[in-house]
Amino acid sequence: MFKKGFLYLALASSCFCPIVQAADMSKVLHVNYEVAEVGFDPAKTNDLYSSGINENIFDTLVTYDYLARPVKLVPNVIEAMPELSADGRTYTFHLKKGIYFSDDPAFKGVKRELTAEDYVYSLKRLVDPVVHSPNGYLVSDKIVGLEELSHAPRGKFDYNTPIPGLKALDRYTLQITIKEPNSSFLYFLGMIHLAAVAREVMETYADNTMAHPVGTGPYVLKEWKPANKIVLEANPNFRHVELESVGSGKGLDAEIVKDLKGKTLPIAGRVEVSVIEEEQPRWLSFINQEQDIAFIPLNGARKILNVDPRNPGKVSLKPEYASKGIRIQPELLPEITYYFFNMKDPVIGGYTRERIALRRALAMSFDRDQAIRDIRQGRAVPMENIIPRNFVGNNPNLRASTPYDPALANALLDRFGYKIGTDGYRTQPNGEPLEVELAVTPTATDRQWSEAWQAAFDSVKVHLRIKVAKWNENYKASKEGSLQMHGNAWTADYPGADNFLQLLYGPNSGQTNDAFFKNAEYDRLFLESLKLPDSPERNAIYDRMNKIAASYTPWVFSDIRIRTYVSNAYVHGYKQHPILITSWRYMDVQK
Amino acid sequence: MLSYILRRVWQMIPTLLGVMLLVFIVFNWAGGDPSYILAGKGVSKELIANIHAQLGLDKSLPEQFLLFVTQVLHLDFGVSWSTQQSVIGIMAARIGPSLALTGTLLVAELLTAIPIAILVAYHRGKLIDRTVTILCTVAMSVSSLVYIIVGQYALAYKLGWFPVMGWDDKSLFNSWLHYIPLPLILGLAVSLAPEVRFYRSFVVEELNQDYVRTARAKGLSERVMLFKHVLRNALIPVVTAVTTSLPFLVLGSMLLERFFGIPGMGNELLLAVDKSDFPVIKAITIAIACATMFFNLLADVLYKWIDPRVELK
């Protein structure tokens, strides 16, 4: 089998005239991950790091403009953005012709073109029980007929069963019908999990699809040492693509447009991705130019950057770094971080006034500014809205967080009968002991957060118990609703506000709604907002939803981190995109 | 000899079973449930059940253990739960870098520690002995973590003498030349002091033996006496020390590997524990257990070779 594969590979390269190889194979991009990847099956993985690789191997129907901010969807393998039917439910896509998968023995020496059927197959694959894709939820309840298909018994899933919502009208025309109009649906299609894979490949390597990514993207997987090193090489079959984005037309954007003018993507022939888990070596290796790009480690910020104390976005490199020609791009991460209370919990949860008061008081007791200053090293801004900054729907005037006021918190608890007992700590109004458990992970950072929370709880005289467990244990417990309080971060999957607002949507309890928050008005507003396009009407709904969350305090709003991306002087064409994970295809190294 | 080895191998079976039981119990109890990691953001009951079925976690514990035993018997540990790569393949890829570091470290340790130990043992009680002993004690007193953190910061970053970290996958030799020296030096800094003290005690013990007196009475020079008569005898405990440490060469040095980005077994194990990747944990543990038993046997056979008095019973 193995030998045969080689033979095909040899045949493939001799039979076809290779398309002009644009990428310079001598240019090697050195990049790093701080967390290990999982594997390269876009349906099976949903971690940032695997997806970053997949992004360069596979193609989605639509993608993002490289330079445009705020982010903008543009056609990827389709001729133009899809046509949407009048009822807002049916999308029609026309695929470009002549897009080929990279060569693989699974194709038996035949050059394999990308067709509409590939997307039909790939989307169905997301709900195949055997695949047990973690991304199935994105499409299963939206595309007509997909959910019914997913209920097929294990192993009996038939890809050939036609479903009304997902049709290949002809070789190059794809039609998708969704149940309800959804303003974010196109964003879903830009997610790498919905990229096209070839059925032959998936069936050939059925037992190890993670290691055999075959796509139509700019790179192919050359070498993989799990959790250590991934090497990509330019895909010789990649279609001719040049940078089309123009961005703002000034500053970095203008420079990139100039640098990349007339160049075929990808520019670097080879990308070497190393996994470096510890912060210090990662940074040191960047400084020594062993890595081309990186981001400033949290703990290095003060040593490396001059930060305007009033404005964390206004930063410059300290002279010793600036003189090396290192360049920085401070960016707000597309995320929110928050601590949730379990609303189902008998002590901390519930919707009665005294429980709201308890949660509110705890939220008031937490000195978020100090945490941002000390733990985040000033490299974060407070989170004031469920929808992060720079996202459509965020109202910059709204402050939905609870202001820090431990004195008021104490007075409020007094008022609701949380009396201070003989040991100096408060009891529940009914006289029962009061203790709240915070679940954290065994990391140095979490120890700092634990200390901050300890100080907060002490200031309102409430017992805190800290439970340390591995991340996955806490994750499991949070899904099962057995935690009282836990910190979460949610990173955007796509640039829609609903991606964040769904975190408190009642029916998502036990899935993404870890607080198990349930409010009829909130749920109604959420469904309503989905149908609306960006409009003042929708913004008003978003504000109202924020206020509902503020009223019941299922969360303590924490912060949004600023990440300062850096690149060495010899790197060109690099701009960090908020949603796309990598910029590798645009990057050039001129050492 | 052969019958001895056969009997020892026979005796390994219950130990191996015990190790399997221990690992199985400990990690079923402590290992955590990997399915939630695999499920990711879109967690749902069906998905979790689905993953459980896929991983065989829906079977009863005795059934799972039996499966484990069969795996060990077939030397097939299946695929990693997190990356779905063959566990044997992962281990095969990881062992090279681990050995490159720890093997070199061992050789370097022996080559430096033994001569120093002999030197100070010979001058036992004198100033040089006391100075070296106290220096070693002070050096040993600081946590290895401090050596690594400070060493990497100072030698690689501040002074730029070494690459901060990295590994060359294409050429082990190249990696060895470029990326091994710094972790090697730090590893040596951590382990040299205890080794010197350890070996010194062996040499001192040998120097008190009667045959040393005989050697002197024969008119041998001190050098011949030390390096021919004493060293050969002191080798016996050294062999024990070295062979018992050999299995852990396979495991590599977790901290060094983690800090220096060396893709070895130690790093893999930490990662696997973190991700509840049970197949990998099981395979590594069994491998270490087998290595331990194998090297214990090897130690005994080596004794026979070094020390003619030993009879293999």
Place this chain on the structure above:
Amino acid sequence: MQDMTMTNNSPAELTPPRSLWSLGWQRLKRDRVGFVSLWIVVAFLVVIALCWTRLLASNWGEEVAVPYAPPTWAKGEATAATNGATDANVLGGANGPIITLTPEEDPIGKDIEAARADAGKYQLKATVKADALFMGADVRGRSVVNKVLAGTSTSMLVGIFGALLSVLIGTCLGAFAGYFGRAVDDFLMWFYSVFTSVPDMLLLLAFAAVCGRGFLTLIMVLSFTSWTATFRLVRAEFMKHRSREYVQAADAIGASHLRRMFVHILPNISHLLLVQFSLLLVSLIKYEVILSFLGFGVSVRQVSWGSILGEVPAELMQGYWWQLLAVVIMMSLLVTAVSLLTDALRDALDPKVK
């Protein structure tokens, strides 16, 4: 050489009786290095006792200085963090009046307004925070001196109790295995080889993951994984001693097995156990550091050398070296003293050397 090293046979009747322990003590007193080490260890024990009784460093958690206040003697070295609080609007974008939850919209709005009147009594007076301390301050502005003292106490207690428990387990199992031999020995040796065949670190991580965080957990986890060395030693000693003539003599006068094991043999290996204890003390203190670095250390209300060293890599990158320095000084002082004392004890208590 027996006859050469025999001391002048002073008639036994003339001198006051001296046990082997008191002889060892005499010898230890003559060993200058060992004796100084002993006093250092005693000083540390006093520190522990003071910390334990909350007479010393009980206020280590107080935030008395600005974050990362430098040591007074190295003030110019680094500047403390002074970044002020930031407003969400610093990145721009706010273009109208700030909207917040109004009391009317808030289900407990009225109560909050009412409570606001009572909040006065909880108002804390603003305290002036020092901008330099003797050994500097940590991220929360806590005094490094106090923190390290408190950490010393925790680490040593973990080490001492961990080593005690470990020696206890190892001694009991080793005594039975070595004394009874045969099936008991076979079983315990099996148990032992199973434990030693599994990497320590794996067991540590696994146990720590189950037991959660805290002082008692640490002690349990460390002793459960470190008893094997003591077991091996005690087993070998019991095997050796069980056929010694004094044990046979005890058998001959009718002493039971347990009496022979614990009244006759055990005191004769007690000096080895003392040495083993101090060896374990050192290695457990070091293990605690690594365990804490990996996140399974003491709880948030406690501080240990390991938990402090866990903060160090991040601090070093920012140029804050004083916590590292303080911990390294204390740790090397104690561990060196214990190790040298161990050596001295080993020599002093060895009944062979006379």
Place this chain on the structure above:
Amino acid sequence: MSQRDILLSIRDLRVAFRLEDGGRFEALKGINLDIPSNSTVALVGESGSGKSVTSMAIMRLLSDYGCEVDSASQILFEGRDLLRMPLAEMRKLRGHDITMIFQEPMSSLNPVFTVGDQIAETLMIHEGVGRAAAWQRAIELLQEVGLPEPEKRVRAYPHQLSGGQQQRVMIAIAIACNPKLLIADEPTTALDVTIQKQILELLANLQKKHGMSVLFITHDLGVVGEFADEVIVMRHGEIREQGPAQQVFEHPHDSYTKALIACRPKLDHRPQRLAVIEDFLKPEPYVPPTDRQRGYAQDDKIILDVQGLCVNFDVRAGLFRKRKFEAVKNVSFQLAHGRTLGIVGESGSGKTTVGLTLMRLRTAAAGKALFEGQDILAMDDKAFRPYKRRIQIIFQNPYASLNPRFTVSSILTEPMKLHGIGANAQEREAKARDLLNKVGLPAKTMEKYPHEFSGGQRQRIAIARCLALQPEILICDESVSALDVSVQAQVLNLLQDLQDEFKLSYLFISHDLAVVKHISDQVMVMNKGEVVEQANADDIYRAPGNDYTRRLLSSIPRGWTPSAELAGLPI
């Protein structure tokens, strides 16, 4: 004798040890002695006399033991002062002109090199011969020292040889370069009596053949009588007497020498009490006591009747098999009440195993031991308990048989406590004091620890411990073998006194035929686990009925036998 060349002469040799408490201990207090060439000089002394220090000082091997040699001391070897010679020069002498053999041949040979290697090494350094020639010579040397099959043995490792053969190898190393002086430091002490005889004969022959001088160091006067030309007696770092052998043995003028000669049990007569040193330190002259008659009488009550005792040990062999090693084969004897049965044999004869088995410290494979008709080997532990106090044992090594962590008081009261003797602690204490008195130790030593006593005193404590249980049978397992001759005499006297007072029955196990003859009524000779002969003590010594016994008896050093030696002694 004065006209003979002096090979080595020691002048005012003072050696002191630094003690760890800062004090000094003078091991040699200024000794003077001469060793003529081509003669054998015996240096005799008990432990602590400084005889070994003297030999080490000659070899300059003292430096490792914290010793200081006084600057005025001189050791002249052929006129050159060894103490002031450069070390490199000294090394040339060591192993070539002056050689040495030691007490423990096993530990003195390097275990990891073959015998041939170790012999050849000396030749290669000193004679500069090649490896092959050295090996050839090594074979010849082995031949010369009487090792059978030297071609084969030359490739053997030390542990593959017996103790006697190892000592022969040591001798081969020592004579390899035809030394002028051979120092033999207690070369036969660790060996069985028959082997001892062979080694002594070998040394005597080699001395004559090579014309070298031998400095023979020993604690046993009996050993030197047969072949020493001169005898030097040392005590506490001083020379008490020195002179030609005949003079020292026949007309000792020093009281200590006299005592040493007198206190050793003789084969030809058996005094009521053995002479001890104190007897000679008194002003009045020592009068030898009358002889004691020994032997079982017809009407003796048999207290212990052992029938067909067998003891096996398991030895592992092959894959899973165990081989049985028969340590004691079908041993039967009877011990009469108030009498002593001596068991004598060389190492490995099984004599100690018999004793331990009777204490149930070993398990018997077959046979009975009837104690007043009850088989004590067949009963369970509980039933045996009352018998435990009636049979007691005194071990060989007084350093090992007392628990070093116990005070004398607790050593003596423990057995009483365990067996419920004495109503309370005070009563037991009082009893313990009485016992101490009985064995000749002052009561104020009650709170002391064993290590504070000398060997003889410790053995007295061990005896007192046994007496605490008021036993009827006392098994003495080599109980006096580790003691100096003078102390041995005291302990033997004590045992005799106790037997006379309490009518104890002794099972006296020893390798020393003279001691056994002295104390036993009946003697049983054992060899390789079997009884070869059993008879009344006097009979067996007068008329041995077995070859082995005869060989054993003939190996006993005769000590000084004037008639035999006079003729050969050059005057």
